[in-house]
Amino acid sequence: MTDPSARVPGPEAHDLPKDAAHRLEELEHGLFTSDLSVNEFLLVKEAGFHPLGFVMGSSIYHIGIQTRKWGESQELTKLTEAMYTARELAMTRMEEEAEELGADGVVGVRLDVNYYEWGNDSAEFIAFGTAVKAEDGNSYRNALGKPFTSDLSGQDFWTLMQTGHVPQGLVMGTCVFHIAHRKLTQALGSMGQNVELPNFTQALYEARELAMTRMQDEAGRLNASGIVGVRLEEKSHQWGSHTIEFLALGTAVTRGTGEVTLPKPTTIISLDN
Amino acid sequence: MTGLSDSGNPVAPPDIPAGDLPEAAVRRLQSGAYSSGLSVPDFAACLELGLEPVALVQGFCVMQWAWYGSGSGYMRGMSPYTFGSGGGGYSETYRCPHGFVSAEHRTWGQNLEQPWVEEAWARGYGTAYTRMIEEATAQGAHGVIGVVDRIGTVADTGTTEFHFLGTAVTVDGGRPPAGGVPWSTYLAGQRLTKSIEAGFMPVAVVASLASVRVWAFCVTEYLMEGQVGMGWGYTGGGPQLVEQVSKAHMAARQLARKHVRRQLVGDELHGATIDVATRELAQGDEVIDCTLRGNRVRRFKDFDPIAPPRPTVRLG
Numbered sequence: 409m410t411d412p413s414a415r416v417p418g419p420e421a422h423d424l425p426k427d428a429a430h431r432l433e434e435l436e437h438g439l440f441t442s443d444l445s446v447n448e449f450l451l452v453k454e455a456g457f458h459p460l461g462f463v464m465g466s467s468i469y470h471i472g473i474q475t476r477k478w479g480e481s482q483e484l485t486k487l488t489e490a491m492y493t494a495r496e497l498a499m500t501r502m503e504e505e506a507e508e509l510g511a512d513g514v515v516g517v518r519l520d521v522n523y524y525e526w527g528n529d530s531a532e533f534i535a536f537g538t539a540v541k542a543e544d545g546n547s548y549r550n551a552l553g554k555p556f557t558s559d560l561s562g563q564d565f566w567t568l569m570q571t572g573h574v575p576q577g578l579v580m581g582t583c584v585f586h587i588a589h590r591k592l593t594q595a596l597g598s599m600g601q602n603v604e605l606p607n608f609t610q611a612l613y614e615a616r617e618l619a620m621t622r623m624q625d626e627a628g629r630l631n632a633s634g635i636v637g638v639r640l641e642e643k644s645h646q647w648g649s650h651t652i653e654f655l656a657l658g659t660a661v662t663r664g665t666g667e668v669t670l671p672k673p674t675t676i677i678s679l680d681n
Numbered sequence: 682m683t684g685l686s687d688s689g690n691p692v693a694p695p696d697i698p699a700g701d702l703p704e705a706a707v708r709r710l711q712s713g714a715y716s717s718g719l720s721v722p723d724f725a726a727c728l729e730l731g732l733e734p735v736a737l738v739q740g741f742c743v744m745q746w747a748w749y750g751s752g753s754g755y756m757r758g759m760s761p762y763t764f765g766s767g768g769g770g771y772s773e774t775y776r777c778p779h780g781f782v783s784a785e786h787r788t789w790g791q792n793l794e795q796p797w798v799e800e801a802w803a804r805g806y807g808t809a810y811t812r813m814i815e816e817a818t819a820q821g822a823h824g825v826i827g828v829v830d831r832i833g834t835v836a837d838t839g840t841t842e843f844h845f846l847g848t849a850v851t852v853d854g855g856r857p858p859a860g861g862v863p864w865s866t867y868l869a870g871q872r873l874t875k876s877i878e879a880g881f882m883p884v885a886v887v888a889s890l891a892s893v894r895v896w897a898f899c900v901t902e903y904l905m906e907g908q909v910g911m912g913w914g915y916t917g918g919g920p921q922l923v924e925q926v927s928k929a930h931m932a933a934r935q936l937a938r939k940h941v942r943r944q945l946v947g948d949e950l951h952g953a954t955i956d957v958a959t960r961e962l963a964q965g966d967e968v969i970d971c972t973l974r975g976n977r978v979r980r981f982k983d984f985d986p987i988a989p990p991r992p993t994v995r996l997g
Contacts, residue, residue, distance in 0.1 A: 564721035571725045587836045601745065602801030604808060605840055608743035612835065612842060616739065624716055635716040636724045638737050640846065649836040658716060670729045673874060675990040 424504055432461065432508045442538040443516060448562025452515065455566045457540040460509045464536035465501025469494035471529050476586040476651070481611035483618065484651065487584035491653055492622075495519060495580065498535040499557065506555040511539035512548040513556035515565050517578050519657070523646065531645070550576045551631040558659040560637065568636070572668030573661040576630040581622025581656045585615035589650065615654045616640060623656040632660035717848040719827050723870030727826065730874055732850040735820045740812030740845040743835055744805040770794030771932050775898040775925055787965065790898025792929045794891070794936060795968075802890040803940075806830070809843035810865075810886070817863045822849035824858065827869030828886050830974070866976045868952060876951060878987055881978040884948055888974040889940030893933040897965035901925040905965075933957065933971035941973050950975045 424432075442459040444452060452459060471494075474486040498519070506514050517537035524532065539555065542548050550556045558575035560568060568575065588607070619640070627635050638658035644651060717734040719727060727734060770793075777788040809830070817825045828847035835842045847865065858864055866883035868876060876883070897905065904923045934955065941950065953975030961967045 560721055567721045567725050571728055602797060602804070603745050604805070605743045605745055608835060608840060608842075609741050612743065612844075613741045616741075620716065620737065627716070634734060635737075637720055638716050638718045640718075644836075652836070670725065673726065673729060673871065675875075675987055676993045677990040679992050679994045 424501065424508070428505060429508070432505060443536070444538050444562050448516070451562045451566035452538075452540060455569045456543050457512070457515075457565075458543055460511050460539040460541050461505075462536065463502050463505035463509070463511075463514060463539045464534065465498040465503070465505065466532060466534045467494050467497035467501070468530055468532045469497070471531060473529070477588075479588050479591050480586075481588040481607065482586050483615065484584045484586055487647075487651075487653075488582055491584060491655075492580075492582050494531070494533040495535070495582075498533040499578070502535040502537065503554055503557065506539040506557075509539050510541065511555045512542050513558065513575065514539050515558055515575075516561055517557050517559045519559075519578075519580075521645070529646075548574060552629075559657065560659055564637070568659075568661065570668075571670060572664045572666060573634075573636075574664055576632045576660040576662055577626070579623050579626035579630070579632075579635060579658060579660045581619045581624070581626065583615045583618040583622070583654045584647075585611065585652055585654060587611060587650045587652065615652070616656075619654040619656040623658060627658075627660035630660050631662065633662050635660050718829070718846055719848050719869055723827060726870040726874050727848075727850060730877065731853040732824075732826065733853065735822050735849045735851055736816070738813050738816035738820070738822075738825060738847055738849045740809040740814070740816065740843075742805045742808040742812070742843045744801060744841050744843065745839075770796045771893070771936060773925075773928060773932075775901070777899050779899065781899075787897060787899045787902055790901060790925060790965075791894075791896045792925060792932060793894045793896070794932070795894055798892040798970075799890050799936075799940070802892075805832075805841065805843040806888060806890075809845045813845040813847060814863055814865065817847075817849040817865075818861065820849050821851065822863045823852045823855050824864040824866070824883065825849050826866055826873060826883075828865050828867050830886075830888070866978075867974065868976055872952065876976075876978065878985070880980050880982040880984050881949070881951065882981045884977040884979050885944075886974070887941050887944040887950065887977045888972065889937050889944070891933045891936035891940060891971045891973075893929045893936070893969045893971075895926060895929045895967050895969065897925060902965050929969055930957070933969045934973075937971040937973040941975065945977055948977045948979045951978050952976045 440459050441462040442449065443462055444459060449459065469490060471490045472486055474484045476482065476484060499517075502514065502517070514537040517535060520534045522532045522534065524530070537557065537559075548556060554577075556575045557578040558565065559578050560575065565575070588611070620638075623635065623638070635658040638656060641653075641655045641657065643653050643655070645653060716737040717724060718737050719734065724734065772794060773792045775790040775792075777786065779786070782788070813825065813828075825847040828845060831842075831844045831846075833842055833844075834840065848869070849863065864883050865886045866873060866876075867886050868883065873883070895901075901923055904921060905926070934957070937955070941953075953973060956972045956974075958970045958972075959967055960970070
């Protein structure tokens with residue numbers, strides 16, 4: 409399969425709803441909204457950034473069907489593309505909102521998938537987070553000239569900046585894979601034995617590696633030097649237990665040019681319960 | 682137990698070919714950017730220790746899990762006429778003290794270690810671990826930190842998947858790892874820092890499963906059902922020890938510890954966790970699985986007292 413991330417059609421430019429534009433206009437007058445906790449707010453400020461507003465993007469996507477062979481493990485490329493494109497659309501719209509606010513980046517990004525009774529085979533993909541801007545006037549936009557995105561909390565954002573690294577973008581890779589059913593002859597052939605099933609091992613290995621490779625390809629396009637906090641999520645959504653989406657997510661980072669001296673950790677005794 | 686090298690580290694059995702990483706894994710590892718499963722605080726602590734993340738590495742093995750198969754030795758072990766498990770493991774036989782003879786009355790019972798289950802588990806664990814280490818070796822890593830192992834079923838196939846994930850690291854100016862095999866640890870971040878500060882270097886993650894089958898005899902069955910007066914040596918109306926089940930639980934924990942001790946080869950075990958799961962297969966027939974995981978560590982310097990801790994109160 410070709411890399412789905414390389415041929416995302418891309419949403420229409422400036423296709424934000426009218427109400428979003430109105431809400432963002434209000435935010436441009438100084439009022440900010442954010443889903444940061446008080447501690448996160450404190451540390452984002454400490455890192456030299458100011459929250460501009462709560463931004464989000466959404467995409468309701470019809471996920472098609474794809475035939476699968478009962479006894480064969482295979483990637484379901486149409487479903488992979490659907491799951492990737494839908495998330496990408498939601499992310500791009502969130503970035504557009506951040507762009508409207510003149511943000512340098514978005515922190516605390518969360519990606520959710522919701523299913524509704526009224527939409528068979530449809531799902532809503534939502535991305536939301538808090539747009540932030542650097543107080544020192546420098547631009548922290550990524551290699552593509554867009555606001556960076558990251559799923560890091562305020563605390564993690566501050567810690568990352570202390571290490572001399574800067575987030576570039578929330579990167580992801582996905583692979584929807586059909587796990588073969590075992591044929592009766594196969595099951596009988598290994599009945600009563602504790603043995604490795606190499607076909608299953610290879611199939612699952614392949615699926616996860618594909619997801620991770622696609623995530624790393626995204627990081628490569630951002631000229632990132634690494635990805636931190638990688639999560640590997642597995643969900644069957646509404647496809648039944650043999651069809652699994654492997655989703656790899658993480659924050660791509662680059663090392664800054666300045667010399668960084670990491671503070672020596674201090675041992676503490678917490679006086680809290 | 683299989684799945685252990687001479688040095689005690691978990692390894693794949695000899696029939697698993699070296700260098701059997703899938704093509705997708707090789708392709709991913711050849712790309713430029715590193716990836717790491719470390720959280721940001723763990724990432725920062727890793728840099729502070731002089732460790733440089735190289736790649737997120739993983740290993741898998743899907744095993745068929747035969748609990749009842751003819752090759753399992755199940756029938757042999759459970760025979761009332763044959764003492765011992767037949768596999769050289771732990772077993773204890775219990776006999777009815779009442780002298781009843783009836784189809785419903787269980788006149789014998791047995792606690793039985795299931796070495797074939799333990800071996801299969803060690804084989805799956807060792808194979809997946811070796812594949813992860815193989816990925817790390819291919820990256821020229823010195824070690825793997827923040828190892829996570831997940832053991833679960835694949836879809837509804839009745840198979841068990843062993844999945845290892847960790848972050849391969851290199852040590853600034855460090856010598857190649859002993860024998861060319863990267864070390865590994867479940868620890869990362871502050872726990873790894875504290876362990877190294879205290880003078881212990883990670884050697885390898887170690888783990889074992891001990892599996893004990895309990896086939897209840899009449900006394901155990903009555904006690905488990907809350908019936909009183911039928912107990913063996915019953916003396917009154919107070920709570921009573923269910924001796925057979927208690928001994929099986931104790932044996933499972935001791936066996937897990939014994940298996941892990943074999944892997945330490947004189948080193949120390951730190952940060953151990955123990956998980957016990959019981960599964961009832963039928964009335965009076967259950968399996969106790971005890972998994973012990975930990976970090977094999979070796980002292981490399983004398984204890985260097987750390988600065989007195991600073992008392993803190995969180996404002997969160």
